[in-house]
Amino acid sequence: MTIRTGLGWDVHRLVPGRRFLLGGVEIPSETGELGHSDGDVLAHAVTDALLGAAALGDIGELFPPSDPAWKDADSLALLKTAYNRVRAADWHIINLDCVVICEKPKVLPWREAIRASLAAALSVSPEAVFVKGKTNEGLGDTGTGRAVEAMATVLLEKRL
Numbered sequence: 661m662t663i664r665t666g667l668g669w670d671v672h673r674l675v676p677g678r679r680f681l682l683g684g685v686e687i688p689s690e691t692g693e694l695g696h697s698d699g700d701v702l703a704h705a706v707t708d709a710l711l712g713a714a715a716l717g718d719i720g721e722l723f724p725p726s727d728p729a730w731k732d733a734d735s736l737a738l739l740k741t742a743y744n745r746v747r748a749a750d751w752h753i754i755n756l757d758c759v760v761i762c763e764k765p766k767v768l769p770w771r772e773a774i775r776a777s778l779a780a781a782l783s784v785s786p787e788a789v790f791v792k793g794k795t796n797e798g799l800g801d802t803g804t805g806r807a808v809e810a811m812a813t814v815l816l817e818k819r820l
C-alpha cells in the first residue's frame with residue numbers, strides 16, 4: 661500500500677443575499693458566499709485536497725470560473741466529479757480533516773450534518789471525516805465577517 665497526503669485551502673467573500681454553504685449543508689446566516697459556483701468554500705477546499713493528493717490538478721483547472729457551465733454550480737457535485745477522477749486513478753480516502761474559519765455563524769452546531777454530507781458525497785464513513793470551526797479573533801477580512809476560509813487535508817491510499 662502507498663499513501664499520499666493532500667492540502668486544500670479556499671476563501672470566499674461573504675455578502676447579503678447569498679446562501680451560506682459548508683460541505684453541502686446550508687446554514688442560516690445573514691450573509692453567504694459570493695462565487696461563480698454556489699460558493700461552498702469547504703467543498704472547494706476538500707476538492708483541492710483530493711486533487712492535490714492524487715496530483716490530478718486543481719479545482720480551477722477542472723471547473724474554470726470563466727466557463728458559464730459552472731455558474732451557480734452545485735459544489736458537492738463538483739467534488740464528486742473530482743473524486744471520481746481520483747478513484748479512477750485507484751486512490752481511496754483514509755481520512756479527511758477540515759477547518760472552517762469565520763466569525764459567524766457558528767460551525768459546531770452543524771458539524772455532524774457537514775460530516776455526514778461530505779461522507780455521503782465521498783462514499784466514506786462519517787468517522788473518516790472531521791470538521792472544526794474557528795474564528796479569526798476579529799482580525800482581517802475573515803475576522804470582521806467579510807470572508808470565510810476553509811482548509812482541508814486528506815490522506816489517500818492505493819493498494820499495490
Ligand code: MG
Nearest residue numbers: 670671701704
Ligand atoms: Mg472557491
